[in-house]
Amino acid sequence: MQHHDDPIAAEIKRLQRPLGGRRLLSWLLFVSAIGLCLLLPVAGSDHAEDLKALIAKVPGLAEYVNPQIDRVQARLTGRRHDPAVTDPASRKTHDDRVAQPAPGTYVTPPPTVLALDRVWNPGPLAAAHQSWAHDCKVCHSAPFTRVMDKDCKTCHAGVGDHVPTDAGAVHGIADQRCADCHHDHQGSFALAAQNLHYVGRECADCHRNIKLALPATHTEDVADFATQHPEFRVQVAAAPPDTKLSRVRPAAGETLQEPTGLKFPHDVHLSDKGIDSPRGEVHMECANCHVLKQDGLAFEPVNMKDHCASCHALKLEPAMSNREVPHGDVPAVLTAVREFYAYVEAMGGLPPDAAPLSHTIKISRPGEAERPAQSFLKAPGNARERASAAATELFEKTSCVVCHEVSRVPDAGLAGTPGQDLPQWKIAPVQAAHTWMPKSVFDHASHANQSCTDCHAAERSDKATQVLMPKINICRDCHAGATPVANKVTSDCGLCHGFHQPARLPSPRAHTAPLPLAVLKRPSGVAIQ
């Protein structure tokens, strides 16, 4: 018996209905979330100019709002509004660049309006990339397209390929993008950690059976440094003057030979008994001649002036202790000799600055029997003949021949020089210093607690031709593979090898050039290229 106009019944009926507003609230939240999280960033990214044009349609708004947009955008992304790039007519230039990328002209597409798409950033970028955290399009240049290699190479232009491109397409690598392996947005140090991970664990995935990936390769299979790694290939030179370098794998027990053009017995110089030098008995050590470069990796080239001349003086005449012939240039030597004896003949005696002999001049090499040095001041004949005899002594007996391959040649002397009328000699070219193991990086500095001869058998080397590069077993004394072993250094591939190798073998002087820019220093100081 209820009345429709009964307020109590009406209120009760109202109270019995469930709470309203679900539908309205749902629509409200759905539309605003889609708008803020999806439509606005997409519009700002791909339709920046449309968005601005839309604003421009409201009278008076564009003059105020659009400069503000540019200002905020510049603050967030560090990039200013550039009509040349963001002009609607040229907006598709990015796509054009995809078709014809000219080196050095790559322009990153314009940033998203107000950097609206930064709400999509899924996680912190690597430390080096963090300055672009608000400018997604620096790396993500095209929507719905994964990061392309050209996006990476805009900055990382100097990064080499994993395998020289002339080796052909390598299965498993040729079709990979940079970003297939290098995943950013995983934190400040994630990219570095990934690099260490890849060179640490995943090289063997292909290298344990490398012929599957690259049938034509000369590389041998490698699974682990301790258990399956071939003997090191050492880069040696062919006989001079051929400077071609090739990487040779020594057989078991074999000591590689390289024609150096020098006579240098390491064993004599490093003898425990010492060397009877002009300054008395000296005990030499490796560092007297081999000076580590500042990079801690390789050594400065050895040279006559700094490392040999203090003992191996190029004395001109036994009666004088303070005259030497210059090192390195045969005509200059002959000229010095010729001029000296001409002076003696013309003036009838020694030059006024001639210092008396303070001690016996050694003309025998260390360890050889002593021989008296011969003076040519009063030798028979004229000045030219005396000079000729002295030069012969110098080249063939006392000085040049001590270290060099010297041969007498019938050629005429260098025209226009005083020494041209003397007999002529030829010094065999000396092999230039070069990298021995170009496919790896060896950090000498971090091995400073070892002595050189632990790895390089210099004390037992009696010929300069002997290549003293250690073999793998020497390394294995201290280095385990990727699996930790008691009292050994756990060593994955990345400890010695890099991933992005330069396209070609380093030139003979490459180790004197700075390392490539894209070098990642490990904490231990070993560089990964």
Added chain:
Amino acid sequence: MLHENVLKFSRFRYLKWMTLLVLGSVIAYVWDQPETVPNGGTWLGYTLGTIGALMILWLMLFGVRKRAYRSRLGSVKGWLSAHVYMGVALVVVATLHTGFQFGWNIHTLAYALMMAVILSGMWGIYVYFRNPALMSGVLDGKTLQDLGGTLRELDARSKRLAGKLSPDLQALVARSAEAAIVGPLFGRFRAQVMACPTRRAVATLEPLARQDDRAVRDLYALQFQRLSILDEIRSFVRLKAWTDLWLLVHVPLSFALLATLTAHIVAVFFYW
């Protein structure tokens, strides 16, 4: 009882299924060794993400199934049982999908909304367990319409009785009869109404009823009874409002989740 059936439906069938899903996800997560840190972009991350997104879509379909009265696609009770257990399992699946990477971005916003929806759902389970018994206890077998009828009856008798009394008391009774059951705006969430005219009538009549005037005493009794019934209705309405409220959170937030989930997926593929 609905709630017993919902959780124990078909001998905990969906609890068992969802336990398997959760265990499988956890084992896969522990077993998986991603190249760096676990994240949504690894193969397991994509798998868990896909499963999670499909679960969210299916969970939202419950709103459709609930209204499809003629549907024979399982009982609503079964759907609700699965809805509850799947919602709880989603916490684990989605959290493992994130790889515990959170930030100030729409991806974490979607996750936060999802957690809010699930939490409001748990709140819903709680009120569905607790409130119906309280509500039927309040009404004690009567309906709101019954109580409304009693109110009208009390008002008629009060009016007749007050006719013999002073105009002040007549006005008091008239205002009491016009009193709203609940206050404005969020009134239904409170059992009390500020300055309730019936309560004022009772308070005014109480000292007068101590005097030996039978009519006033009767009027006091009628108004006291009215206040008691009003309190019953208000308690019921309050319980019902709080019982309904979770759904007002649950449903709109789930649509906000659907929107941000869409944005999350598009963003991930837009700037792949």
